[in-house]
Amino acid sequence: MIKRxxxxxxxxxxxxxxxxxxxxxxxxxxxxxxxxxxxxxxxATSLNLINGYTGQFNLGHAGFMAIGAYASAAFSLFAQxxxxxxxxxxxxxxxxxxxxxxxxxxxxLLALIAGLxxxxxxxxxxxxxxxxxxxxxxEIVGVVINNMKVVGGATGLGNIPEYSDFFxxxxxxxxxxxxxxxxxRSAKGKSFPxxxxxxxxxxxxxxxxxxxxxxxxxxxxxFAGLGGGLFAHFMGYLHVNMFGFLRSVEIVVMVVLGGMGNxxxxxxxxxLLTGLSEALRPFKEWRMIIYSLLIIITMMVRSNGISLKNWxxxxx
Amino acid sequence: xxxxxxxxxxxxxSGSIYALIALxxxxxxxxxxxxxxxxxxxxxxxxxxxYYFAQLFTRGGGWLRFSLVMLGSMAVCxxxxxxxxxxxxxxxxxxxxxxALITAIGVSIFLxxxxxxxxxxxxxxxxxxLPEENLVNIKGVVITNIQMVIFVVSIILMLALNWIVQxxxxxxxxxxxxxxxxxxxxxxxxxxxxxxLTFVFGSVLAAAAGILIGLNNPxxxxxxxxxxxxxxxxxxxxxxxxxxxxxxxxxxxxxxxETFVAGYISDTYRxxxxxxxxxxxxxxxxxxxxxxxxxxxV
Numbered sequence: 001m002i003k004r005x006x007x008x009x010x011x012x013x014x015x016x017x018x019x020x021x022x023x024x025x026x027x028x029x030x031x032x033x034x035x036x037x038x039x040x041x042x043x044a045t046s047l048n049l050i051n052g053y054t055g056q057f058n059l060g061h062a063g064f065m066a067i068g069a070y071a072s073a074a075f076s077l078f079a080q081x082x083x084x085x086x087x088x089x090x091x092x093x094x095x096x097x098x099x100x101x102x103x104x105x106x107x108x109l110l111a112l113i114a115g116l117x118x119x120x121x122x123x124x125x126x127x128x129x130x131x132x133x134x135x136x137x138x139e140i141v142g143v144v145i146n147n148m149k150v151v152g153g154a155t156g157l158g159n160i161p162e163y164s165d166f167f168x169x170x171x172x173x174x175x176x177x178x179x180x181x182x183x184x185r186s187a188k189g190k191s192f193p194x195x196x197x198x199x200x201x202x203x204x205x206x207x208x209x210x211x212x213x214x215x216x217x218x219x220x221x222x223f224a225g226l227g228g229g230l231f232a233h234f235m236g237y238l239h240v241n242m243f244g245f246l247r248s249v250e251i252v253v254m255v256v257l258g259g260m261g262n263x264x265x266x267x268x269x270x271x272l273l274t275g276l277s278e279a280l281r282p283f284k285e286w287r288m289i290i291y292s293l294l295i296i297i298t299m300m301v302r303s304n305g306i307s308l309k310n311w312x313x314x315x316x
Numbered sequence: 317x318x319x320x321x322x323x324x325x326x327x328x329x330s331g332s333i334y335a336l337i338a339l340x341x342x343x344x345x346x347x348x349x350x351x352x353x354x355x356x357x358x359x360x361x362x363x364x365x366x367y368y369f370a371q372l373f374t375r376g377g378g379w380l381r382f383s384l385v386m387l388g389s390m391a392v393c394x395x396x397x398x399x400x401x402x403x404x405x406x407x408x409x410x411x412x413x414x415x416a417l418i419t420a421i422g423v424s425i426f427l428x429x430x431x432x433x434x435x436x437x438x439x440x441x442x443x444x445x446l447p448e449e450n451l452v453n454i455k456g457v458v459i460t461n462i463q464m465v466i467f468v469v470s471i472i473l474m475l476a477l478n479w480i481v482q483x484x485x486x487x488x489x490x491x492x493x494x495x496x497x498x499x500x501x502x503x504x505x506x507x508x509x510x511x512x513l514t515f516v517f518g519s520v521l522a523a524a525a526g527i528l529i530g531l532n533n534p535x536x537x538x539x540x541x542x543x544x545x546x547x548x549x550x551x552x553x554x555x556x557x558x559x560x561x562x563x564x565x566x567x568x569x570x571x572x573x574e575t576f577v578a579g580y581i582s583d584t585y586r587x588x589x590x591x592x593x594x595x596x597x598x599x600x601x602x603x604x605x606x607x608x609x610x611x612x613x614v
Contacts, residue, residue, distance in 0.1 A: 057414065121599050128351055131417070132553060133598055135546070136591030143588035245542075249421050256418055288429035295422035299415045300407050 011174065019167035031166065035234055037274045038169035039227050042176045044254040044270035045263070046223030049180050051252065052260035053189075054216040055196025056123060057131040060138030061224050061251045066243035067114050067141060068107035068225025069232040070151050073160045075103040076233065080161075100163040104172075104229040111225020112218055114141075119217035123210060138248055142240045156239035164234035172230060176223050181263050183219070192216055193261060250277075253295055257302075318456040323579045324572060329463040329532065331571020332470035336525035337548035338555070338563040339477065340518025346494040346558040347514050349413065353420040354400055356545015357427035358393050358519045362526025363442065363536040364435055365389040370443040382445045382527075386469075390523040397519025398512050406508065424545075431538030439537040442530035462531045473524055474564060477517065481560060490514060494558065547574075547590040554597050556607025565605060 022031060043065060050058045080099050087095060122133040151157050183189045191212045194202040203209055232238055254273050258266030276294075280287040337359050344352040369388040373381050404423050408416045452459040481487035492500045493510045501507050529544075530536055551570040555562025570590060578586045597604065 057417075122595065125598055125602055127413070128345075128349075128417075129553070129598055129602060132351070132549065133595050136550070136594045139546070139591050140588045143585065147584050246425070249418075249425075253418060256414060260414075285429070285433050288425060289433065292422045292426035292429065296404055296419050296426065299411070299419045299422065 012171065015167050015170055015174075018170075019165060022166050033275065033278050035164065035166060035169050036278075037271045038166075038173045039231050039234070040251070040254065040270040040274045041173040041267050042169075042227035042230070043224055043251045044258065044266050045173075045176045045180050046220040046227070047251050048255050048258070048261065048263070048266045049183070049192070049216050049223075050220040051255050052258075052262070052266065053184050053192040053196065054213060055193075055260070056213055056217060057127060058134045058217070058220070059131045059245075059248050059252065060118075060134035060136070060141075061220075062243040062245070062247035063134075063138035063141035064111045064114060064221040064224035065228035065231065065247070066145060066240070068111045068228030069238055069243070070145060070157065070228075071110040071225070072103035072107035072229035073157055073232040073238055074151060075106040076100075076161050076163075077157070077159065096163065100168070100233065103233070104226060107225040107229030107232075108222045109225075111228070112222040114225075115218040115221025116214070119214045119221070123213045123217060135245065135248070138243075138245060142244065145240050152238070154240070156237060158237045160232055160236050160238065162233060162236045164230045169230050169234070172226055176226070177263065177267060179219075179223075184261075184263070196261070257298060319579070321457045323575050325457065325459055325463065327572030327575035328568060329466045329571070330575060331568035332466050333525045333528055333532070333567075334544070334548045334551045334570050335564045335567025336470055336473065336521045336528070337544060338552040338567045339474070339560060340522050341549045342552040342555075342557055342560065342563040343490075343514050343518050345552070347490065347511055348405070348416075350405065350416050350420060351549065352405075352515075352518075353417075353545070354404075354423040354427060355518065355522060356541035356543075356548065357424050357431070358397055358400075358541070359522040359526045359529075359545060359548075360431060360536075360538060360541030361396055361427065362389045362393045362519075362523030363530050363540065364431065364440075364526075364538070365392040365523075366527045366530050367440055367442055367536055370445060378446045382465075385445060386524065386527050389527055390520045393519040393523035393526075394516045397515040397522075401512055401515040406511075424542075428538055428542065435538055437538060439535045442534035442536050444534065445531060466528045466532065469524060469528060473521055474560075477521070478560060480517070486510070486513065543587060550590045550594040553594060553604055556604030559604070559606040562604055562606035 022034065026034070043061060047058060047061045050056050050061075076099065080103070083099065084095075090098075118134070118137050122130060122137070125133055145151060146154050184192055191202065191207045194205070194207060195209055195212055199209055202212075228243075231242075235242075250273070254270045255266050257273065258269030277287075277291065280290055283290060337355065340355045340358070341352060344350060344355070366385050366389040369385040370381070373384045373388075400423055404419050405416060408419055446462060446465065449461050450458045451461045451464050479487075481490060489500070489505045489510045490513070492503070492505055493507055493514075497507055500510075526536075529540075547570060548567065551566035552563050553566070554569060555564065555566025570593070573593065574586055574589055577589045601607075
């Protein structure tokens with residue numbers, strides 16, 4: 001037990017140290033790519049729990065991200081000034097992180113609730129139908145936000161305090177990977193792949209399929225909300241178009257390329273794809289054309305993802 | 317009452333177009349169990365190539381020009397559909413289904429951005445092949461000649477498709493393949509050719525839909541296929557995916573309810589409606605209105 005606490009403390013200090021180094025030696029552009037990598041690791045790992053481990057095809061992950069982003073931004077913009085007046089006596093270096101964490105709690109909670117509301121009914125559906133229902137959910141979130149004047153509607157939401165930095169993003173990325181890894185390795189967690197492989201067999205072994213699916217879905221949604229909250233407080237500005245269908249697709253591609261249900265494969269794929277998408281930026285109008293061609297070709301040549309483990313299995 | 321009837325007619329017009337697109341989704345899903353996300357973009361290519369054909373065929377009266385544009389863009393889309401199937405989907409026939417689905421999304425993104433590169437991202441004005449005029453006017457309820465063309469062309473195409481599927485040898489093969497690939501192969505049906513042909517049929521209908529939308533709403537751009545494509549898919553699910561009459565009914569339902577929401581509630585919620593409808597229908601009757609229920613057996 002003591003050992004684990006030591007590891008966590010060491011990790012936090014290492015991150016703080018890295019944060020200082022990265023902040024000093026990396027220019028803003030590279031730092032931004034790094035932070036996007038961290039956020040995408042959170043999103044891809046949380047989707048991995050739903051899509052990869054449990055096999056429930058979710059095509060609306062960006063919807064949960066949007067809910068989280070807007071929830072935390074709303075907290076920072078509307079609730080924080082009130083609280084500031086009450087707790088102003090606490091010095092800012094202590095108060096700011098608390099506010100930030102509170103806003104992230106908001107984003108996770110709201111995303112969890114949304115996950116539960118959308119997951120309970122739709123998870124009865126299978127395969128393609130679920131994919132389309134979740135896609136529809138993502139679109140509905142977009143339309144609703146577009147019509148909500150409080151959060152800026154179609155003009156977007158600006159002036160969000162930029163609290164997210166390398167330290168916070170990677171702290172939460174590590175937390176996400178740890179939680180998902182821990183969950184799926186636990187005895188109960190074996191029911192996730194069991195349902196992916198064969199629902200009827202899982203049912204006849206006494207698993208309560210709906211409960212397991214909803215659990216995976218809700219936890220995945222919560223982490224997507226967290227990613228959204230971090231994203232909002234990094235960008236400082238939000239617009240619905242940031243969370244469109246293409247964003248959901250991007251996350252799904254990360255999970256498939258990393259290998260469904262392969263924890264580290266997906267983390268690596270998330271980082272690689274973020275980097276690739278930036279590296280293609282000089283190609284301007286060719287960028288998305290090349291990107292889509294790469295997706296198509298990878299699906300053909302590496303149908304089980306890019307990881308080495310699967311590589312050996314496939315060639316054996 | 318006048319307004320209600322007028323909305324109904326407008327709804328049926330846009331619903332016929334959804335139905336034409338939905339047929340392509342439903343047929344491909346029938347034979348491959350694949351949501352062909354690129355189908356909406358084939359419809360976009362149909363409209364865009366119609367725009368260019370209209371500039372190519374400038375001579376001839378309205379009807380001749382209209383028919384030439386229609387046939388030209390059908391030919392382009394038929395070739396495109398067959399090409400997509402051959403290059404992108406056929407190599408994945410045995411891969412996990414999620415890979416095929418992602419490839420389909422990849423093809424869709426590819427067509428959209430290639431379209432932006434080739435045609436430019438800005439919307440283009442589709443030439444008015446047939447000048448709009450009021451054909452029928454009963455106590456203020458108007459049916460324009462363009463709406464009439466949409467009804468007639470859609471009905472002809474759907475009857476033709478129904479005839480092919482139900483009455484010809486090719487249609488029989490198509491129905492067999494959608495039942496089982498292996499069994500069809502064993503009785504000597506060229507499965508790959510039949511699947512190619514399914515894509516060709518679907519793409520021809522999408523091309524027609526693209527031209528008809530160009531007449532009705534003359535703004536065409538490379539991203540125009542995305543949302544109508546998704547909605548047409550919803551229409552196919554609504555009617556029961558894999559069922560041809562289902563696609564027709566689903567498309568009409570979609571078009572009518574959307575027009576009513578836009579007319580009586582708010583235009584901004586129009587795009588959400590399709591998906592709310594989808595989630596509702598999936599919860600009440602996951603197989604759609606005309607779909608067959610199948611119990612999974614161990």
